[in-house]
Amino acid sequence: MGTTYHSEYKKLESVFIKPAINAFISDVNLGNQWQKLNYLSCPDFKKGLAEYYLFQKYLLANNVKVEQFPINENVQIDSIYCRDASIATNFGMIICYMGKDERINEPQSHLEIYKEHSIPILGIIEAPGTLEGGDIAWLDEKTLAVGHTYRTNHEGIAQLKALIEPKGVRVIVAELPHYKGKNDVFHLMSILSPVDKDLAVVYSPLMPIKFRNELIKRGYELIEVPDEEFESMGCNVLAIAPRKCIMVNGNPKTQKSLELAGCEVTAYKGEEISIKGGGGPTCLTRPLKRSY
Template sequence: MPFMNEYAALKKVALRHPDEAFVSKAKIEAEWRSLNYPEAPDFKRACREFDDFARILEEAGAAIEWLPATDGLTLDSLYVRDATLVSPKGLIGCAMGKAARAQEPNVNIQALSIAGHPLAGSITKGRIEGGDLVWFSQTHLAVADGYRTNPQAVEALGELLGPSVEIEVVPLVHYKGEADVFHLMSILSPLDSNLAAVFSPLMPVPFRRKLLERGVELVEVPEEEFDPGMACNVLALTPRVCLMLEGNPETKRRLEAKGCEVITYRGDEISRKGAGGPTCLTRPLERG
């Protein structure tokens, strides 16, 4: 049975390289405005940044499974977490909240199935994205109710997972509205069984209270580093060893004060321009 949490040692992860997502300068120029990027990513720089990012994951012990390109995928397909979910029963294809990304789940699920990963099914009603799910244990899953994930899809997910998994629904705030990329993991990144980076100003009070009651210590991300620094978007490589976007010195200092080893990467092209940090760029497939 897979190890269902967000902080155990990362053993296997799916990625899509900018060569396969951005493809070319011409594709970037054709799509970046309609996808709400603030400016066009530089293709060559993005590839170099991603090579360095992938190298960090490999040096941490994670085996990489590379996802392919295909017609119909957009620049956003770089952010592979959103299109698939992991579960004790296998991978689950999502129903994307962003219409331009509708083909990603089938492409990713097919590639991972060919690679030998078991599949549990797909969500075919409502909308749900991977950034809105946080596993705390084999039997406890937090799922957002927001603009990218809605109750119809959460109900369908519950049917796939069965009664052994408790789904805790977390209502999200409006924040910047429906066009924004705002997920549950935008405000919460577990780094150990009892430690998480959070942005409390956007956290629902009942959910924050439950985290504290369960003994989770909250490392508060300062407002000036939350947006556009994405300082709350932190990927655990193993408990208290984490990867985050460079340029967030206060958050890094606060994490280190809690005993974390913090590795940073340059992500001007692959993260800041597409609003996707290290958790967005990765689909963890196996932890343990």
């Protein structure tokens, strides 16, 4: 059995998470931060902890090794969306540089924990480059897609290429639209979730034509998220194995399309931990090793 860090859909073996209790900390903390971080409304602390417990329980029930990012006074409640601060590769972790000022300390918090766990570091993105993990998706073991967004700039992408291309990895850049502007959380993985080697959930109205054609050329069947399920994160789907997925509850059309494509889907209640902060199951996890 082989293992890789270069996949979004193979059997998930290990993952880092930032449990709600470690990110939200308290009702007071949530109340102080949610508005400046552009949340839809203030998450309910107790309900959020209950939602996260069930989310984490699902990972554990599928024999995923779960490691936790601890409480860190230098980061804010957005740190629950731990995919964004680092990128996993077969050659070590890439530590990001956040495009959202309020999240600037999160990469350093990841770096400290990886060092404690003796996880190798491939490189660190530095200013003026910005790069966020939500803009990164593996299309196959040798191809990495990166979104050029308000959170990930060309300098950050250039630094990423300098780190990974000498290792034999091709980097494909998807030029994403303005959409709602700089203050909105809009990543590549807002419109793309690979769930098997030839199946991906997409929101085509915001997808660049060139990038969408690249997916089709690679043999991907595209599950199209309807307009009414985009804002409720119908496109944010985490594969824990090929065609075995977890998504936010409240996206019945997308869920049905996945099931018709042969996927096993578990939907979790994510009003407090996902909907209000704009981060679905891919955002809540920093996947590491996958097996095949």
